[in-house]
Amino acid sequence: MEIKWLEDFLSLVETHSFSRSAELRHVTQPAFSRRIRALEAWLGADLIDRTSYPTRLTPAGESFHSHAVALLAASNAARAEARGETPLAKDTLRFALPHTLALTFFPKWLASIESGFGAVASRLIATNVHDAVMTLVEGGCDLLICYHHPRQPVQLDPARYEMLQLGLETLRPYSAIAKGAVRYLLPGRAAQPLPYLAYTPNAYLSRMADLALEGAPKRAYLRKVYETDMAEGLKVMALEGHGVAFLPQSAVTRELKQKQLAAAGGAEWAVEMEVRIYRERQGSTPFVERLWRHIEGAARPA
Amino acid sequence: MEIKWLEDFLSLVETHSFSRSAELRHVTQPAFSRRIRALEAWLGADLIDRTSYPTRLTPAGESFHSHAVALLAASNAARAEARGETPLAKDTLRFALPHTLALTFFPKWLASIESGFGAVASRLIATNVHDAVMTLVEGGCDLLICYHHPRQPVQLDPARYEMLQLGLETLRPYSAIAKGAVRYLLPGRAAQPLPYLAYTPNAYLSRMADLALEGAPKRAYLRKVYETDMAEGLKVMALEGHGVAFLPQSAVTRELKQKQLAAAGGAEWAVEMEVRIYRERQGSTPFVERLWRHIEGAARPA
DNA sequence: CAGGGTTATGCGTTTTTTGCATGACCCGAT
DNA sequence: ATCGGGTCATGCAAAAAACGCATAACCCTG
Secondary structure, three states: OEHHHHHHHHHHHHHOOHHHHHHHOOOOHHHHHHHHHHHHHHHOOOOEEOOOOOOEEOHHHHHHHHHHHHHHHHHHHHHHHHOOOOOOOOOOEEEEEEHHHHHOHHHHHHHHHHHHHOOOOEEEEEEOHHHHHHHHHOOOOOEEEEEEEOOEOOOOOOOOEEEEEEEEEEEEEEEEEEOOEEOOOOOOOOOOOEEEEEEOOOOHHHHHHHHHHHHOOOOOOEEEEEEEOOHHHHHHHHHOOOOEEEEEHHHOHHHHHOOOEEEOOOHHHOEEEEEEEEEEOOOOOHHHHHHHHHHHHHHOOO | OEHHHHHHHHHHHHHOOHHHHHHHOOOOHHHHHHHHHHHHHHHOOOOEEOOOOOOEEOHHHHHHHHHHHHHHHHHHHHHHHHOOOOOOOOOEEEEEEEHHHHHOHHHHHHHHHHHHHOOOEEEEEEEOHHHHHHHHHOOOOOEEEEEEEOOEOOOOOOOOEEEEEEEEEEEEEEEEEEOOEEOOOOOOOOOOOEEEEEEOOOOHHHHHHHHHHHHOOOOOOEEEEEEEOOHHHHHHHHHOOOOEEEEEHHHOHHHHHOOOEEEOOOHHHOEEEEEEEEEEOOOOOHHHHHHHHHHHHHHOOO
């Protein structure tokens, strides 16, 4: 049995879809399907009821879920200890965030929390949205902060995970400024499409950018010239004038003020996302509990 | 990471030898060595100090040992539950024994224990000596009963595992009876070697039979005609007159009485082994504790 | 009962693991 | 000091496993 299979299974429990999980786990759907079957064969019991869609867990799958979480947590703990990683100082919070939020939203948000709550020792795990969700599920973090959009919902069972909205974030197209004017402007022309700095398809913001393009009243003429999975990677390319990139507003506030970047289109090209924070309902330490109450209080009036 | 690697590691902890564990785990030494390295690579820390022989555990290896045991126990428990295996009735003892002892020694021994102690509900896991030892190490059983000989010691740390001697067992060569006399008699003749019913090399008793042959004053002339890893398998072949087999005395008491088998040589061809019972010092249930005390009392006067 | 979306299967290819042969090394004995 | 038996590591070719692609089988919805 491979530990990898447990991660596969947990991803499948979140998405309820073989093809979606396969994508998120960076394998093809047949390979993913076979890995789940291998896990089932090893277990000697079916985990998934495939007779309908969306797939459901069998009772065995239901009961195995908690075991899988515990096994992964134990294996991670064993590894951490073997590596001699210093255990976290007491009351250090473990946050999991997608890269972009870690670089833009998080520092300011933490400062605002600390101003009312007091200092918070924290460890930050920056990955992509899916892995951050997996980290929460596996117990690798106390709190998860990520984007949310109705068309690309984060799959976390509300019965198990509690959620608060921390704010809103607008994703818009930006471009460098040349001679005092924005260099590229949507929608572009069919004869001369704009160079497009895109997210890799597996990135959460890739789907958001697609939504923005689909939702706009006009069709955009774009020619993909670059791909990466981090907003910051697109930003530096945009700053160099390589093209148009959809970026979260909070990632570009400084560049806008310094007139290095400008919106490459009006509000019709924008998509609004929530920024959410999640925690597991069960098993919070008193410290997490107290902080959660504070966030709740700070968020509600807003 | 593969669960298999954890079993490899536990075997290595027992034997302190890559080559010996490789043999016991049914892979070649290079493959075994690489699997241990793979485990170390995954962990990010060395487990084994290879600078001297016998190999020692590094501090990381020392600390990982208990984690590995716990992980294996958890994975086995998860599997058992997923298969819907009914949990053992309360106070059911789990015994691990090599096949031969399960068929010969155990029934009588258990009866003698029950006569003084009262009924004991038990589940018996019959495998080979090495896997039985692994079962104890992994927490898959409460009690381990196996052979012991100074030249082929069972590698269990006395600090962790408590031991009692249950009795002695003599391994001797036997052969079918033809026309009132033993059919094959050691040492045989160089010109006409005796047909030999042998244990497969990985069997514990294979080594014991070798010791018997080495320790005898005369060289034996044998021609291997059959191999299997269970004494009972050799016995049925011997009964059919296929040759000479080294068998534990307790396996042949009935056949000797019924004059179907006879010793194929005198006491000079015999090897005496202990029958031992082991348990983990820590974590015994009160019931195991009570039974252990009883065995102790029954064993000491003998 | 079509059509889009989902999981399973067949097959050729790639990657990984294994076994064998051999090298490097340690240790005790001559 | 060096030899010899035994140990673990490494190079390489063969075997096994996993993967991706194409496609079939299937389910749900309109």
